[in-house]
Amino acid sequence: MKPNYLSNWVSMAYLPLLLLLSGSAFSQAAEENYEGSTLNYHQYSGNAGLDWWLDHGYWLSLVLISVGAVFFIGTVFRKLLISDPKEKYDYINGPQKKSYLYSAYTVNIAFFFFMTTVVLGGKFIWIYYIAQVLVSGVFVGMLHFALKFTFQFYYPTLVERKLKKLRYKPRKASNGAIMELLSEDEEDDYLDEGMQAEEEAMAIDYDVWIDRASGELKIEKYDGYAHALKCPNCKYQTYKLIKEELISKPTHRRSGKAYKYYACTYCGHKGKRAHTLHPTHHVKTADQIHQEEDHGDLSDHKEEPHA
Secondary structure, eight states: OOGGGHHHHHHHHHHHHHHHHHHHHHHHHHHHTEETTEEOOSOOOSOHHHHHHHHHHHHHHHHHHHHHHHHHHHHHHHHHHOOSHHHHHHHHHTHHHHHHHHHHHHHHHHHHHHHHHSOOSSSOOHHHHHHHHHHHHHHHHHHHHHHHHIIIIIHHHHHHHHHHHHHTSOOBOTTSOBOEEOOHHHHGGGSOHHHHHHHHTTSEEEEEEEETTTTEEEEEEEEOSSOOBOOTTTOSSOEEEEEEEEEEOOOSSSOEEEEEEEEETTTOOEEEEEEEEOOOOSOOOHHHHHHHHHHOOOTTOOOOOOO
C-alpha cells in the first residue's frame, strides 16, 4: 500500500473501529455479568425510577450503537452509488462529514448510557453511583469536543487528496467523449461577468469543461480562498466586508455594538449590518468597570450617511 493513501484508510477505519470496540465492550460486560439464566447488570438501588433506568438504559445504549452503525454504513454505500465526480466531491465535502460526525456523536451518547446503567462493585452505594455518573459525563463531554475538533480541522486534511483527485478527474460528455478542462484565461469566455467577478474576489472558483467536437459545456462551482457573502442585489457571492465602525464598546456587564459595512465588487451595491459585541469576561476591578460604564455609552453617536 502506498503511503499517500494512508489518510484515506484512516478516515474509513476510524468509525468502524470505534463501533467494534464499543460492541466488544458491551458484549464483554454482558458476559461477565451473566449469572445462570439471568443477566444481572447492576445492583438495585431501591428507587423505582432509577431501577427502571438501570434495567432499560443498557438496551438503549445498544440501540444507539446500532443506529450509529446504520448511519456510517449508509453513508459509505451512498457515496459508492455516486458516479459523477462533482456530485461525489460535494457529498464528501458536506453530507458525508455530517453523517460521520452524527455517527460518532451517537456512539458517544451510547457510551454514556452504558456507563451510567452498569453499576460497578457489588453493593449499590449512592455516592459511588453519583461519582460514576459525573465521571462518565466529563469523559463523554471531552470526547464530544475531541470529535468536533477532529471533524472541523483534521477531516479536511484527510479528504483533501481525494477531493483534488475528484475535481480534476476527466469528465465525460453525454456522447461518451472525454472533455477538456480549460485554463483560467480560456474559461473567461464561457463565464458571465458575475462569475468572473466572483473569481476576481477569490470567493468562488469555477472549472469549465468542454467537448470541442460537440460544443457541450460543463461549468462546476467550487469554494474559493477568500470569504465573501452573497450580494442581496445581484445574488453573486461578491459581497465583501470593507470596514467596521464601533458604536459602543462592550463592558464587563453590557454588550457593545458595531456596524459592518459591505460592498459588492460586481454590481457596487453597498450596505451595513449591526453586529453585537459580547460583554468582556476577563477580571477587572470595580473602578475599571464603573469607568467603562461611564464613558463606554456612545448611544448619542451620530451615524454618517453611508454612501
